[in-house]
Amino acid sequence: MLDLLLTDARVRTFDPNRPWAEAVGITGGRIAYVGAAADAPAAKETRRLGGNLLSPGIIDSHNHLLLGFDSDAVSLEGAETLAEVRSRISRLAAERPDLDWVCAENAVYSIVDDRRPNADDLAGLADRPIFVTTYDQHSVWLNDAALTILGIHDGADIAWGRAERDSSGRATGWVTDFYTSAMTSAGLAALQRDIPMYSPERRYKKILGSLDMATRSGITTVVEPQVPVAEIGLFDRALREDRLSSRVIAALFHPVDSAPEFRQELRTAVDDAPRSDRLQFGPIKLYADDVIEPHTAWMLADYANRPGHRGHPSAPIGELTKIVTELDRLGFQTHTHATGDGGVRLALDAIDAAQATNGTRDRRHGIVHVECLDPADLPRFADLGIAAAMQPRHASPDLIEGTWMDNVGQQRWDRAWRVKSLMDSGAHVALSSDWQVGEMDPLVGIYSALTRAGLDGSSSWTPDEIITLDQALFGYTREGAWAWHAEDRLGVIRPGAVADLVAWSADLYRLDPSALLEQRADLTIVGGQIVHDTGATGGEQGEQGLNRVDIAAKTLNPDRSCAGHGHQ
Known part of the structure; x- marks a missing residue:
C-alpha cells in the first residue's frame, strides 16, 4: 500500500520514458508509482489535485537564506x-x-x-x-x-x-565592497562586534524565515551560495533542531585574497561539517568581478557612459585561475559570481585551465548570473560542462532600465542574460531567484523567463531570449538537479526518485504568462513528507494516516514585489 497517492493531476515528470502522467504514488519517501489514475495502487492517503499541475520540486540554485528579512530592521x-x-x-x-x-x-x-x-x-x-x-548587499x-x-x-x-x-x-x-568583505572571517567578526543586525541569533532567525518562505513557494532544494566558514554552525543548529523544511546545499565563501592554506581549511571544514539528506556542504563560492550598476563589474570594453573605464576583476589577472585550479584539484565544485562579459570570460578561462591542468571531468563548476555574455564565449559553457546559474527576473526592464542599461550601452543589450541562447547551445542553465535580492517565488522567475517583461506586463525587453514554460520548469528542476550532481534522484518524477514534489494551484501549462503571478504552490512535499499545505487539495485519509511536517508561518508570505536588482 502506498503512503500517499496524488491523483487527478496533470503530472509533468521530466522523465523522457513517460513525460506525462495522471497519478503519482509515494512510499517510504520515494516515488513508487507513476502512471494512469485508474491503475494506481491503494494508499493510506489520497489527494485529488483537480487537474492541476504536479511537477518535481523546485531547485533554487542561488538563494541567500542568510540575507532574509530582519524583523528589527x-x-x-x-x-x-x-x-x-x-x-x-x-x-x-x-x-x-x-x-x-x-x-x-x-x-x-x-x-x-x-x-x-x-x-x-x-x-x-x-x-x-x-x-x-x-x-x-554590495x-x-x-x-x-x-x-x-x-x-x-x-x-x-x-x-x-x-x-x-x-x-x-x-x-x-x-x-x-561590503558583501565580499563582510563574509571574510575578519569582516564577519568585526561586523558582528559592531552591528547588532549581524548577531548569530538574528542571522539564525533569517535562515529560518527564508526556509519557511522557500517551502511555501514550492522550493524543495535551496542552494545557499555564500556561507562563511564561521557560520557553518547556524546550519548545523537548524539541522539539529529539525528546522530544515527544504533541503539545503551550502556553498562556503572563499575570499579571493585568502592565503593558499585557506583552501585546505575549507577541505577540512567540509569534511568535518554535519551532513544529512537535508544538508550538505561542498561547493565553493568565488567572485570573478563585482556588479555592473556601480561600474565595478569587469567589462571587455569601456562602459558606455564612462569612457576609459572597464571596471576591475576581483583579483589580479591569473589569480582566479590559480584558485580554481587548486580547488578543483582538492575535489571542490566552484560557484563563481561573474556579471560583466570580462568577468564571465575570466571565470571560463579559470575553469578551462583547471580542467586541463588536473585532467578532471564532470566537476560541473558553475558560473553565477552571466549578465553580459560575449558571443565568442557562449559555446564554452556546453564545451566545458559548466552550469550557468541564472536569474530570469534580473532581466526584467522594470529593474534594470536606467542604470544597468545605460552602463552597458544599447550596443551590448543583445548580450544580456542569454538564457535561451545558452539552452539552445546545449549548456546546462539552472534557474534561481537570488533571494533576497530578487523575489523568492519561482512563479515570478518563470513569468520573467516567459516574457522578459516587468511584473506589470509592459515593455518586454530582449524578447529573443524568451523561453517556454516547459524550458523554465526544466531549468528549475532537471537542470538544478544536474548542476548539483543529483539528477539520479531529484528533479524528476519516476519510480525510485526521491519524492520531492510541488502541486500548483492550476495547470500552469493552460495559462497565459500574466496569470502565473496569481498562482501559488498548494502542496510542497520533501522526501515524501508534506511540508506545506494550503488545504486546497482534496484529501481522503485512511486509518493509518501519513506523517507530515508542520511549518509555521513565521515570516511574511512570499512577496512578489522587489526593491531592485543586484547580485551576490
Missing part, C-alpha cells in the same frame, strides 16, 4: 525617494527606542540623483547610529553617528568594507 523596498527613505527610518527610530543601532535594508542606488547617498542625507533622523544596506550607507562610533571619521579602516572619502579625506558615509 526596516525594509526600504519600494522606497524610491530620499523623503520616503527618511520617513521609514525615522519611524523605526521613534517606535524602537530600545535599538542601539537603527538598521535598514534594501536601499536603491538611485535614491539621490547623480551622486552617492551620504551621511548628510540621514541627518536628524535619530540620536543613534544608522546602518543601511543596499538591495544588492554597499552600506551610514550616518554621522555611525561614522564616529566606528572610528571612520578618525581615519580608521573597517574590515567589512571600504569607506569612501571626499577630496579632503573626510568620510562621506558610503561604504563599498
Whole structure:
C-alpha cells in the first residue's frame, strides 16, 4: 500500500520514458508509482489535485537564506525617494527606542540623483547610529553617528568594507565592497562586534524565515551560495533542531585574497561539517568581478557612459585561475559570481585551465548570473560542462532600465542574460531567484523567463531570449538537479526518485504568462513528507494516516514585489 497517492493531476515528470502522467504514488519517501489514475495502487492517503499541475520540486540554485528579512530592521523596498527613505527610518527610530543601532535594508542606488547617498542625507533622523544596506548587499550607507562610533571619521579602516572619502579625506558615509568583505572571517567578526543586525541569533532567525518562505513557494532544494566558514554552525543548529523544511546545499565563501592554506581549511571544514539528506556542504563560492550598476563589474570594453573605464576583476589577472585550479584539484565544485562579459570570460578561462591542468571531468563548476555574455564565449559553457546559474527576473526592464542599461550601452543589450541562447547551445542553465535580492517565488522567475517583461506586463525587453514554460520548469528542476550532481534522484518524477514534489494551484501549462503571478504552490512535499499545505487539495485519509511536517508561518508570505536588482 502506498503512503500517499496524488491523483487527478496533470503530472509533468521530466522523465523522457513517460513525460506525462495522471497519478503519482509515494512510499517510504520515494516515488513508487507513476502512471494512469485508474491503475494506481491503494494508499493510506489520497489527494485529488483537480487537474492541476504536479511537477518535481523546485531547485533554487542561488538563494541567500542568510540575507532574509530582519524583523528589527526596516525594509526600504519600494522606497524610491530620499523623503520616503527618511520617513521609514525615522519611524523605526521613534517606535524602537530600545535599538542601539537603527538598521535598514534594501536601499536603491538611485535614491539621490547623480551622486552617492551620504551621511548628510540621514541627518536628524535619530540620536543613534544608522546602518543601511543596499538591495544588492554590495554597499552600506551610514550616518554621522555611525561614522564616529566606528572610528571612520578618525581615519580608521573597517574590515567589512571600504569607506569612501571626499577630496579632503573626510568620510562621506558610503561604504563599498561590503558583501565580499563582510563574509571574510575578519569582516564577519568585526561586523558582528559592531552591528547588532549581524548577531548569530538574528542571522539564525533569517535562515529560518527564508526556509519557511522557500517551502511555501514550492522550493524543495535551496542552494545557499555564500556561507562563511564561521557560520557553518547556524546550519548545523537548524539541522539539529529539525528546522530544515527544504533541503539545503551550502556553498562556503572563499575570499579571493585568502592565503593558499585557506583552501585546505575549507577541505577540512567540509569534511568535518554535519551532513544529512537535508544538508550538505561542498561547493565553493568565488567572485570573478563585482556588479555592473556601480561600474565595478569587469567589462571587455569601456562602459558606455564612462569612457576609459572597464571596471576591475576581483583579483589580479591569473589569480582566479590559480584558485580554481587548486580547488578543483582538492575535489571542490566552484560557484563563481561573474556579471560583466570580462568577468564571465575570466571565470571560463579559470575553469578551462583547471580542467586541463588536473585532467578532471564532470566537476560541473558553475558560473553565477552571466549578465553580459560575449558571443565568442557562449559555446564554452556546453564545451566545458559548466552550469550557468541564472536569474530570469534580473532581466526584467522594470529593474534594470536606467542604470544597468545605460552602463552597458544599447550596443551590448543583445548580450544580456542569454538564457535561451545558452539552452539552445546545449549548456546546462539552472534557474534561481537570488533571494533576497530578487523575489523568492519561482512563479515570478518563470513569468520573467516567459516574457522578459516587468511584473506589470509592459515593455518586454530582449524578447529573443524568451523561453517556454516547459524550458523554465526544466531549468528549475532537471537542470538544478544536474548542476548539483543529483539528477539520479531529484528533479524528476519516476519510480525510485526521491519524492520531492510541488502541486500548483492550476495547470500552469493552460495559462497565459500574466496569470502565473496569481498562482501559488498548494502542496510542497520533501522526501515524501508534506511540508506545506494550503488545504486546497482534496484529501481522503485512511486509518493509518501519513506523517507530515508542520511549518509555521513565521515570516511574511512570499512577496512578489522587489526593491531592485543586484547580485551576490
